[in-house]
Amino acid sequence: MYIQSATILALLTSLTAAQDDPSPADYPYIKPGDLDNRSACPGLNILANHGYINRNGTHITKESAIEAQILAFNFDRETAAGPIDAVLKYSTTSTPDISFNILDTSRPPLDQNGKLTRTDRFFGDPVPFNRTIWDSVIDSLPAEDNAFTWKEMADAGALRRIRAKAVNPEYEMFETHLNATFAQMTGLIAVFGGSVENGKARIDWLNASIVEERLPYHLGWKKSEEMLGSPQLGPILRAVRTAQSGGV
Ligand code: HEM
Ligand SMILES: *[C@@H]1O[C@H](CO)[C@@H](O)[C@H](O)[C@H]1NC(C)=O
Ligand SMILES: *[C@@H]1O[C@H](CO)[C@@H](O)[C@H](O)[C@H]1NC(C)=O
Ligand SMILES: *[C@@H]1O[C@H](CO)[C@@H](O)[C@H](O)[C@H]1NC(C)=O
Numbered sequence: 001m002y003i004q005s006a007t008i009l010a011l012l013t014s015l016t017a018a019q020d021d022p023s024p025a026d027y028p029y030i031k032p033g034d035l036d037n038r039s040a041c042p043g044l045n046i047l048a049n050h051g052y053i054n055r056n057g058t059h060i061t062k063e064s065a066i067e068a069q070i071l072a073f074n075f076d077r078e079t080a081a082g083p084i085d086a087v088l089k090y091s092t093t094s095t096p097d098i099s100f101n102i103l104d105t106s107r108p109p110l111d112q113n114g115k116l117t118r119t120d121r122f123f124g125d126p127v128p129f130n131r132t133i134w135d136s137v138i139d140s141l142p143a144e145d146n147a148f149t150w151k152e153m154a155d156a157g158a159l160r161r162i163r164a165k166a167v168n169p170e171y172e173m174f175e176t177h178l179n180a181t182f183a184q185m186t187g188l189i190a191v192f193g194g195s196v197e198n199g200k201a202r203i204d205w206l207n208a209s210i211v212e213e214r215l216p217y218h219l220g221w222k223k224s225e226e227m228l229g230s231p232q233l234g235p236i237l238r239a240v241r242t243a244q245s246g247g248v
């Protein structure tokens with residue numbers, strides 16, 4: 001009898017969960033506390049700052065990170081899972097097959113040079129957001145009508161890497177890293193820029209997301225109504241790759 005009602009309860013709970021689309025109000029932005037860890041990945045930091053993944057930045061399960069991106073960004077499952085296995089390989093949790101700490105993303109060999117928002121490891125801790133570097137990237141976008149194209153963003157990224165390479169004697173750009181930067185830029189454009197349409201991504205939304213590590217609802221940002229998977233993101237990825245096929 002007990003088991004029966006528990007089963008019915010579980011069933012009812014799961015049905016309710018499937019019907020209610022949780023509202024952004026259930027995931028408020030809270031500034032990270034002194035004991036909360038953050039990474040060099042703005043995407044993960046934003047998910048943690050809104051509580052879509054553990055706010056403390058530790059023991060993030062693969063499943064929770066997938067669910068988080070589905071809920072927060074309307075990614076499809078495959079897209080959400082994309083970057084996780086590479087991180088699990090270097091996980092320092094007690095259950096590295098299924099969970100990672102946020103800082104596991106931000107050490108060699110995953111840590112990249114020439115990031116858009118952080119300094120290179122050669123110059124100091126590459127984890128904290130660096131406003132000087134990010135402003136240099138934003139400043140290199142043409143900024144017409146508060147919008148940018150895929151190629152403009154790809155060129156801004158390449159310029160940042162050229163500048164980083166010019167001053168960092170230890171600069172290296174492995175093919176895995178370059179591929180990762182194209183995928184990350186695709187996320188910036190589609191999610192924070194708020195559009196999968198070339199020429200329509202919003203500079204103010206992207207900038208506020210990155211500077212504040214917060215979803216820019218205050219500027220009218222909303223998650224995509226259309227689920228984002230390969231059909232939506234593939235063209236952006238190919239365009240940024242084609243624009244910068246020479247690497248740097
Ligand atoms: C579970 C999901 C994710 C994982 C495991 C992940 C992992 C990583 C890793 C390993 C890096 C390199 C960090 C370094 O160089 O030290 C990175 C950077 C980055 N990630 Fe993520 N990421 C995730 C989700 C996202 C999402 C959803 C977005 C955007 C919508 C995003 C955007 C970025 C960007 C833009 C960078 C480069 C930052 C820069 O150039 O300064 N990531 N991520
Ligand atoms: C969290 O950050 C602290 C430093 O603030 C560090 O000592 C600790 O190792 C980090 N924890 C993990 C699991 O990365
Ligand atoms: C971080 O939060 C998770 C989920 O609430 C919890 O399981 C874990 O013990 C916390 N870690 C630390 C170091 O507080
Ligand atoms: C930010 O990056 C610039 C350029 O690399 C560097 O001069 C500056 O020291 C960095 N700021 C911080 C707080 O690390």
Ligand SMILES: *[C@@H]1O[C@H](CO)[C@@H](O)[C@H](O)[C@H]1NC(C)=O
Binds near residue numbers: 175176179
């Ligand atoms: C980088 O991406 C290209 C194009 O998708 C692929 O052919 C290549 O194998 C990738 N390289 C690495 C090291 O993942």
Ligand SMILES: *[C@@H]1O[C@H](CO)[C@@H](O)[C@H](O)[C@H]1NC(C)=O
Binds near residue numbers: 204207212
């Ligand atoms: C970027 O965002 C910051 C903080 O919200 C703001 O101070 C700055 O003016 C913005 N820059 C641009 C180019 O929108």
